[in-house]
Every structure is written in structure tokens, then in C-alpha cells.
Amino acid sequence: MRALITGAGGFVGGHLCAYLLARTDWELAGTVYPHPVETQPQEPRLRLRYADLRDPQGVQTLISEVQPDHIFHLAAQSFVPTSFADPWDTLHNNIRAQLNLLEAVRRSGREVRILVVGSNEEYGAPKPEELPLTEESPLRPNNPYAVSKVAQDFLGLQYHLAYGMPVVRVRPFNHTGPGQSPRFVVPAFASQIAHIEAGLQDPVMKVGNLDAARDFTDVRDIVRAYYLAVTQGEPGDVYNLASGQPQAVRGLLEMLLSYSRAEIRVERDPERYRPVDVPSVYGSAERFRQRTGWEPRIPFEQTLQDVLQYWRVQIGGNVNA
Numbered sequence: 001m002r003a004l005i006t007g008a009g010g011f012v013g014g015h016l017c018a019y020l021l022a023r024t025d026w027e028l029a030g031t032v033y034p035h036p037v038e039t040q041p042q043e044p045r046l047r048l049r050y051a052d053l054r055d056p057q058g059v060q061t062l063i064s065e066v067q068p069d070h071i072f073h074l075a076a077q078s079f080v081p082t083s084f085a086d087p088w089d090t091l092h093n094n095i096r097a098q099l100n101l102l103e104a105v106r107r108s109g110r111e112v113r114i115l116v117v118g119s120n121e122e123y124g125a126p127k128p129e130e131l132p133l134t135e136e137s138p139l140r141p142n143n144p145y146a147v148s149k150v151a152q153d154f155l156g157l158q159y160h161l162a163y164g165m166p167v168v169r170v171r172p173f174n175h176t177g178p179g180q181s182p183r184f185v186v187p188a189f190a191s192q193i194a195h196i197e198a199g200l201q202d203p204v205m206k207v208g209n210l211d212a213a214r215d216f217t218d219v220r221d222i223v224r225a226y227y228l229a230v231t232q233g234e235p236g237d238v239y240n241l242a243s244g245q246p247q248a249v250r251g252l253l254e255m256l257l258s259y260s261r262a263e264i265r266v267e268r269d270p271e272r273y274r275p276v277d278v279p280s281v282y283g284s285a286e287r288f289r290q291r292t293g294w295e296p297r298i299p300f301e302q303t304l305q306d307v308l309q310y311w312r313v314q315i316g317g318n319v320n321a
Helices: 011-023 056-066 080-085 087-108 144-163 185-197 219-232 249-258 286-292 300-320
Strands: 002-006 027-032 046-050 070-073 113-117 167-172 204-207 213-215 238-241 246-248 265-268
Touching: 002 011, 002 056, 011 027, 011 219, 056 087, 070 087, 070 219, 080 087, 080 144, 087 113, 087 144, 113 144, 113 219, 144 167, 167 219, 185 204, 185 249, 185 300, 204 249, 219 238, 219 286, 238 286, 246 249, 249 300
Parallel strands: 002 027, 002 070, 027 046, 070 113, 113 167, 167 238, 204 265
Antiparallel strands: 213 246
16 A cells, blocks of 8 residues: 655654554655755655645646555645735645645546545634534634635545545644644743743743633544544545543643743733634544544643653753754
8 A cells, every 4th residue: 555645744744654654554655845855764665755736747746656545635834823924825825735636636547545634723713502513513714724724625525526536534623742833832832831941031931812722632643533534434524533622721831831840920922812713612523433433542631741841852952952
């Protein structure tokens, strides 16, 4: 079996590659962008290659050369504030890349199981009585990134309905873990704590909206779900991937601070607020659980500790370099 992972150089892509190498005997090809591949991984079953997925001819060549049996399409512009700053770039990047992949597979004539990764952002701001969100909940995208994910979601469905392509769609809720960019809330807090502990930042924590609550799952549980979705998901169907438990941002900050002996003062930073924010979101993954048996295994407290330790190592390595 051969699998193609787009966005293999990203946060989730790296974890997915590690999972597939450990749990399967598949040959893996991964795309990276925007920088060319400088060094290949030591693992001989994984080959990375530079690819701009917005280039239709380049994507056609990619599919022809890799000849995948499975595609995990992870590559996307995924930061909501960036989508507000440049809406068209997010829409163009996310929609065009997936359209090129679907068209290239269709033209190849190959039977390829394709995972399309949406987002809980597609649901927008639910009313309290609508929680937990299910796959039948209305889609009300309230930011450009969410609009791009609705388009990806329905492009996947359209290619299944029109051409019979075995496309499986997922809508993961928030996920975090070691290696995530500090643009996102958990690593943003953890990296600041690590900087403060190392004496590289004043003992002041800059924060955004602490009143929001989000449904967090460890990225290592999410990539296991992606594998199950590709191998066991029903083509044409869509699945929420969620813990079902809302975690208050204020609470997760307090947990992270409790893991440190440093005295840290918390200050609100208006620059860290979104133009549109959602008070509380959590979802139900019951449909996916019934299909595959998947449930999150890693406790949230363990995830937070692992993220903080990751940043301690990163900051310590930079200090000692």
C-alpha cells in the first residue's frame, strides 16, 4: 500500500507520518510547502517532496508518480486570524489545492481512498441548546477559514456523488499536542511559560479571551482517527472527531500555570482577540465511534504536560546552543 500525506511537514502531518510508520507497512510520500526539502527523514519508507498544490499540472504529476492507494489531505492555511487578514489567500489556497487533488485522482482512473479534513469551524457559533454538535447540526461559518473548509467538505461530497470516488470527510474539533505552532492557544501559553522559566521573558503572560470553552483532543488521538477514517470510514459520509468535553480556556491556563514554579502575572492582550469568537463549542463523535470504535485515549492533563515539556526542551536547546 502507498499513501500520500499532503502537508506532511506540518504539525498534524508530522504526527500522522510517525503514526503510519509505526503502525503500518505502507510506503509513504509526503508533500511540504513553501520551502523545498533540504534533508530526507532517516526512515526509508517515507519520502518528502516539495509541492505547490495550487498548481494543477504539478499535482497531476505528483499523483502519477506516487500512485497512492490512500490520500490524507492535510495541507491547508489553518489559522483563523490569518484568514481574516487575507481572506482570498485562504480561500484560494484551501479550495484550489483540494480541487486539483480530486481532479488529478479522477483523471488517473485509480481507486484512491481520500480523506478530506474539514473543521468544527464549519458550524460557527452554535446556540447552547444545539450542543453537543453532531454531523446534522447546521453549518454557519463565521470566518473565511471556515468558509474554505465548508467548500472542501462539500467538494469531497460532490466528487463522491458525481464520480463515485471513495472520499471520506471528517470535521475535527480543536486538537493540540507537542510541536504545534505558538499561534494557537495551548502552545501560546506553554511557550510563554517556558520562556519565563528560562529567564527570556518578563513574568507576564499575554492572553486573549479566557472566557471561551473549546473541545480539545490530543493530536496523537486525532491522527489515529484519520487512519481509521481512511481505512474504515464509509465513502461519502462525514464524521465529527471530538472529545465531547468543553475545556475552558481559563481552566487550561490555570492547569498549565500549576505545572510551573514560576510566579507569573496574567495580562489581557487585545491583539489576541478574534474579530468573531464563539463562547462555547463541543461536539459528539458518536457516529465515528459506532463506525470504528474510536475514542480519545490521552487525558487532557497529559496533553498539557507534554506540550509544556516540549517547549521547555525547545527553549532550553536554544539557550544552550
